[in-house]
Amino acid sequence: MRMSRLSALIVPLVLVLAPAAYADCNGGLGRGWASGKGNGQFEMRMGESSCVIDYPAFIDDANGTRTFATELALTRAPANGKIGVSPQGIVYMPSAGFAGQDKFCIRNTTPEVRGKTLSGCVTVTVR
Numbered sequence: 001m002r003m004s005r006l007s008a009l010i011v012p013l014v015l016v017l018a019p020a021a022y023a024d025c026n027g028g029l030g031r032g033w034a035s036g037k038g039n040g041q042f043e044m045r046m047g048e049s050s051c052v053i054d055y056p057a058f059i060d061d062a063n064g065t066r067t068f069a070t071e072l073a074l075t076r077a078p079a080n081g082k083i084g085v086s087p088q089g090i091v092y093m094p095s096a097g098f099a100g101q102d103k104f105c106i107r108n109t110t111p112e113v114r115g116k117t118l119s120g121c122v123t124v125t126v127r
Contacts, residue, residue: 025051025092029122033108034058038120042092046099046126053090056108056118069108069118076105076121094126101125 027042033056044051057066072090074083080098083106084091094102105121 025053025124027053027124029054029056029120033118033120034116036117036119038118038122040120040122041125042122043125043127044092044094046094046097048094050084050091050093051124052086052088053092053122055089056120058110058113058116058118067110067112069110069113071109071111073107074104075107075119076103078102078104078124080126081124090122092122092124094124099126 025042025044025048027040029038029040032038038056040053042051042053055068055070055072057068059066070085072085077083078092080100080102081092081094081104083104084093090106092102092104101123103121103123105119107117107119109117
């Protein structure tokens with residue numbers, strides 16, 4: 001799998017190159033990404049170092065295929081953590097000691113689906 005290309009970021013992203021043990025997090029990206037209104041919701045435990053969130057995907061119902069949009073631009077940074085990228089997905093890393101809700105927004109593309117974007121926001125609740 002090709003690594004994500006980072007572009008036009010508001011804040012620096014952390015590129016996660018080495019395999020890492022990611023925290024268990026539950027949730028989903030939800031709907032609305034093609035219309036720019038994606039609304040993902042995830043939960044993770046306080047004290048876990050990170051949570052991997054799947055990349056949004058373009059879905060072709062006629063062919064039964066999904067093309068992951070692995071190139072991303074951060075359009076709103078999380079207030080209480082950092083965002084990174086890995087081959088497995090978007091990595092949210094909360095600040096030490098943080099508990100509560102944090103939100104970030106992204107715009108994703110892929111060269112395989114030209115001229116289209118997937119965008120929205122993800123709320124991560126750290127309990």
